[in-house]
Amino acid sequence: MPGGLSGRVAVVTGAAGGLGVAIVRRLSAEGAAVAALDIADPDHTLAEVGSTGPGPVRAWRCDVADADRVAAVIAEVRAELGAVDVLVNNAGLLSGRAGFEHTTAQDMHRFFGVNAVGALHLTQACLADLSASRHRGRVVNVASRTAFTGAPGQLAYVASKGALVSMTRVLARELGEHGITVNAVMPAQVPTPGTRAHSTDEVFERTRQQQAIREEVTPQHFAGLIAYLAGDDGELMTGQSLVYDGGGLLR
DSSP: OTTTTTTOEEEEESTTSHHHHHHHHHHHHTTOEEEEEESSOHHHHHHHHOSOOSSOEEEEEOOTTOHHHHHHHHHHHHHHTOSOOEEEEOOOOOOOOOOGGGOOHHHHHHHHHHHTHHHHHHHHHHHHHHHHOTTOOEEEEEOOTHHHHOOTTOHHHHHHHHHHHHHHHHHHHHHGGGTOEEEEEEEOSOOOHHHHTTOOHHHHHHHHHTSSSOSOOOHHHHHHHHHHHHSGGGTTOOSOEEEESTTSSOO
């Protein structure tokens, strides 16, 4: 709905990537002021986001695994755009495929540091704002349906996304007293530069053939789900893991 997020301030991490770009554009199109955070240079992030809607977009360089940097950036966001109403934890490391016997402790720490601990850092940094939001604070964690399917060859990635799903449930319980909703969203195998680096066209086609609706799920589709959770209609949905994949995983 155009203008449905007017008056809200949203923070989106991983904003320079395929899903992140679409999320920033959709939230801005609905009127939110968007802070686009990415480990990439801010000018690069803004170039990737391109034209947006009525909501202003500002970019910051931020490594979500660095708690001090996260706190500093959120303070800058608050000073420039206002207190945070919506947090989208989209930043994450993607994975190639190799047997678990090749997974090292360093691999596990690296994936957990970004995919799970990064979301913790952002949620902690935004907590006071989210608690005071007159729109009810919203946290949306971009997880992965592989937490349910157990994709072989991606142990560190799947484990970190599974941790994010469990974190979502705990946070929903703990933050419910403040009126804050916390949900996990799980995309299909969406063709983005990041996912295409690890999967061929044949892999994407096999995935599509397993769906109830055999159509490609785009970043724009997925961004619509996040906009719903950020808006008024999603104010009492919390603690849920929502799969958006054309019916590939039925549960």
